[in-house]
Amino acid sequence: MGCEDSNTLEYSKTLGVSTTPIPGFLRVDLTVHGDNRGWFKENWQRAKMVELGVPDFGPVQNNISFNDEAGVTRGIHAEPWDKFISVATGRVFGAWVDLREGPSFGAVYTCEIDPSVAVYVPRGVGNAYQTLEPNTAYSYLVNAHWSPKAEYTFLNLADETVAIDWPIPLDHAILSDKDKLHPRMAEVTPFPTGKQRVLVTGSNGQLGRELMKQLPAAGFEVTGAGHVDLDITDAAAVQAFDWSGINIIVNAGAWTDVDGAETDEGRKKAWACNAVGPANLARVANQYGLTLVHISTDYVFDGTQSPHSEDEALSPLGVYGQSKAAGDMAVTSATRHYLVRTSWVIGDGNNFVRTMAGLAARGISPKVVNDQIGRLTFTEDLAAGIIHLLSTKPDYGTYNLTNEGEAMSWADVAKLVFTGTGHDATQVTGISSAEYFAGKVAAPRPLNSCLDLTKLEATGWLPKPTIQRLHQYLKA
CATH class of the missing domain: 3.40.50.720 (NAD(P)-binding Rossmann-like Domain)
Structure with a gap:
């Protein structure tokens, strides 16, 4: 299940939060103010977003991924922290697969993200992103510091069971060698839901x-x-x-x-x-x-x-x-x-x-x-x-x-x-x-x-x- 794609940035949307088929995974529509000079948005606004239902997840690190070309595809990675993903410039196609142990294991959500859309991704939900325009940059707030000791769960981008409909076919996309070698769903060990x-x-x-x-x-x-x-x-x-x-x-x-x-x-x-x-x-x-x-x-x-x-x-x-x-x-x-x-x-x-x-x-x-x-x-x-x-x-x-x-x-x-x-x-x-x-x-x-x-x-x-x-x- 996904949202409709659009090549036109929508200005002055009302800030809103909606649920998805993946429990805890949220889509956030952001208000973007634009004129002949460009645009401005509140990318993360704790008070407003928490009131609408986004967890007050306490981000401690902000990362930015810049991609020169359209078709750069990364994933599917499930990290042991929560993330808030948004785009600064360009557009990306996002695909998320619930890799957590439990009844929602394997649930899929896809959505195009431009500067007016963000997503909240709970830990254990696999994320993948494909750039749709050159010079695309997307940022993510995370609530744990990156560590080389962190344990990830991976899924192959081409897995047939989730059957993600990539806008740019994977054989024409730009992938890392590591991402090409990730396991199919049958071989994935579910991400532990985690004890408190x-x-x-x-x-x-x-x-x-x-x-x-x-x-x-x-x-x-x-x-x-x-x-x-x-x-x-x-x-x-x-x-x-x-x-x-x-x-x-x-x-x-x-x-x-x-x-x-x-x-x-x-x-x-x-x-x-x-x-x-x-x-x-x-x-x-x-x-x-x-x-x-x-x-x-x-x-x-x-x-x-x-x-x-x-x-x-x-x-x-x-x-x-x-x-x-x-x-x-x-x-x-x-x-x-x-x-x-x-x-x-x-x-x-x-x-x-x-x-x-x-x-x-x-x-x-x-x-x-x-x-x-x-x-x-x-x-x-x-x-x-x-x-x-x-x-x-x-x-x-x-x-x-x-x-x-x-x-x-x-x-x-x-x-x-x-x-x-x-x-x-x-x-x-x-x-x-x-x-x-x-x-x-x-x-x-x-x-x-x-x-x-x-x-x-x-x-x-x-x-x-x-x-x-x-x-x-x-x-x-």
């Missing part, structure tokens, strides 16, 4: 380790980055990082020493990790069209509302909460973001449940605060909930994510841990926060950390009950 590629920052933490385990099992390609691999607080390092192979960032790193954040040194580290780092990631997410997932906390609230909804005004009490709130605000500047707000995280590492189990095992009777209430969040479910958002792609924005169940105090949790490990729950003594922190340098804490899960559950994901997960965790 995820970078997990803070990959050595409790949640990071769980994400590194669950993401590959859910069909994602995942790369972990600890502080040594990528210092997100360093804007220059974040900009210099190679983002060309990444689709999604999950920022699981944070400064979580709540009391330490109240010290002179800790305050600087908390703000760098929790506010500056997310701002740097939001900047590159917008720059390269990436999805940013950021983990937030109940500490951005003062604990006076119950439960806390996603749209509640931020009201942090201490430095830690203030730095996380600043990070939240920075993350919302990313066009594609999921801000996941959670509380009382328990996973593979040092945490409250492990501490209580250790005290029980050593016969120590702890005093635990009984006026701070909330819900535990097990990293198994936190990671699964994040993957649910990435897989089902509900509207971008903020989502609360904890385990389900009745709110409990820290003392209640401690008693369940003692009971679950075969010890006497009466060994746990509940005391007020004021009593517990008397005489200590400590950050203020929200007394109510319960998060409203209605929005998340409306997407079709139901977190497991807290009690069930706690029992499983203690057995493991």
Whole structure:
């Protein structure tokens, strides 16, 4: 299927975007303004074109192909990046074949391109171009830097199954020796549709380790980055990082020493990790069209509302909460973001449940605060909930994510841990926060950390009950 050819450049067409038989491949009609001096056009206009449906694909390189003669024919090449193709001078006949694995494999679209027509070509769709006039130049924006390591998929220009009707027969056209040797369709290995590629920052933490385990099992390609691999607080390092192979960032790193954040040194580290780092990631997410997932906390609230909804005004009490709130605000500047707000995280590492189990095992009777209430969040479910958002792609924005169940105090949790490990729950003594922190340098804490899960559950994901997960965790 193709569009009608025309030798006359059409001026003042309305900018428009239309679909084609190849999924994701778009034809763009451009507005060209002309008079006796020549013509002018907006070749790529991000705001207008994105509004009409062209993906905001984040081009990073602009290439121009100049051809002296009519009949120069190149292709059919499927590259591992997206492209926006347009003509500067002359005319070309374009032919595209879907070489991606899947039901549309082999679908064909042909179209003549002059300065008033452009096309958006998704990665994995094979492209070929034949110049129809001498001195033809066409340009293409791509969203990955060219690399000699890039893997292409090829199809022979003369393949009988796609049967492209070349305006200039191939035996009269100008072809490279390499293009003549490309395989027929029966020999083509389909271009892999590609797993989403995820970078997990803070990959050595409790949640990071769980994400590194669950993401590959859910069909994602995942790369972990600890502080040594990528210092997100360093804007220059974040900009210099190679983002060309990444689709999604999950920022699981944070400064979580709540009391330490109240010290002179800790305050600087908390703000760098929790506010500056997310701002740097939001900047590159917008720059390269990436999805940013950021983990937030109940500490951005003062604990006076119950439960806390996603749209509640931020009201942090201490430095830690203030730095996380600043990070939240920075993350919302990313066009594609999921801000996941959670509380009382328990996973593979040092945490409250492990501490209580250790005290029980050593016969120590702890005093635990009984006026701070909330819900535990097990990293198994936190990671699964994040993957649910990435897989089902509900509207971008903020989502609360904890385990389900009745709110409990820290003392209640401690008693369940003692009971679950075969010890006497009466060994746990509940005391007020004021009593517990008397005489200590400590950050203020929200007394109510319960998060409203209605929005998340409306997407079709139901977190497991807290009690069930706690029992499983203690057995493991």
